[in-house]
Amino acid sequence: MMSKYDDPAFFDKYAQMLRSKQGLTGALEWHELEKMLPDFKGKRVLDLGCGYGWHCHYAAEHGAKQVTGVDLSHKMIEEAKARNSSPVISYHVQNIAEVDFPENSFDIVISSLAFHYLPDFDSIVAKIKKFLVDGGDLVFSVENPIFSAYGTGDWYYNEKNEPLVWPVDNYFSEGLRHANFLNTDVDKYHKTWSTYINTLIKYGFTITKVSEPMPSEELAKDMPDMMRIPNMTIFSAKL
Template sequence: MKQNKYDDSGFFENYSLMPRSTGGLESAGEWDTFRGMLPELSGQRVLDLGCGFGWHCRYAREQGAVSVVGIDLSANMLERARAMTSDPKIEYLQLAIEDAAFGADSYDTVISSLAIHYIEDFGSLCRQVQHCLKTGGAFVFSVEHPIYTALAAQDWHYSPDGEKQHWPVDNYHLEGLRQANFLDHEVAKYHRTTATYLNTLIDSGFTLKRISELQPTPEMLEKNAAWQEETRRPMFLLLSAVKL
């Protein structure tokens, strides 16, 4: 299923008001960790799967990437990305991630930020990424953590007086579609276990380089007290792999 919620005007309006939408990468709590997992981008050909407003594309060029292609299914996303970009070395394509079919050895680095949990067939995606990467090329991506996606409700268990008591996890090994509520809209996400993420990468011809479950740092907690609850359960999973 190719889902395009971001071209729903109400959903896109809500998304556009999020801190990461208005403040860019520095307003995304996982950015420092994600950035630290990226390879040296100078001289690289970079592909961004689910590029959104193009923040990562522009960052790659700032770091010296020779060319960047960002793909996204949403016309709204790409219209905003193009309006924020004045760089002929960045190309934006309206294309579903599932339909991304690029030539062998076309890219040195493939990145994706919080988009792959919307994709049903992770194995097919990994095989396509492996095909379009050069040998030794990096695949770095972030997703919602499987502990976060296991239940469609994606919410805490509350006491009668509204206190967040614990994060419920159930049906963890029952992978597949979850109809979650995000920005007051029903959104289709796909739950898969941590083992599935890791083993699918390995089976697709990658070697794992780095894994992060994004434990909040003292600096993050000082900057934003809301990160305190992220010490109780992981919200993000970040993975860095290299094509063998």
């Protein structure tokens, strides 16, 4: 399976995003996500869909003793090794849906905007439950179900090309969506709030916080219209 991010043209577009150029401070959710992260000191951390490795590096900087970053994209892993290397970080090219580690391998599992690329949320949570120690932390972000429901990732516009309404049709119909991301057709998978919450509960997680961050005023002024709604959700949970 090839990652869309290994397509040179698509990857070049991604490289121009603020989160790619500025790291964590360029990510619209970072001001809220940082507050939801647990204490990394002395912990073993797994980052599923690590991208450029910004979160891996943050964990290492904050005292993690071992950090493992996994991403399907060869180009992402190359960038992570170049930009965010550390003696305690190891990066691996692998489909996050296929990862396998021994029981109790990690104290913390994090994932940023990756799980909505997976058709099955249940199976990844089952894996995380196996990897994670009792009392371990899971923090992840996904596309907000309101954002992903219709699937196009854009507003309805009026004749003046002004945003008119955000479509939420087909909210309860989960599954494949063909979204427009960086002017490219990308396959994503819509899941409802109920699926995220009930699946975490099913596997014994206690949800400690849910956030729908909006970009800071500084970042919002340069954001396209599609980013001016809560387009992602962050969950923190404890096993």
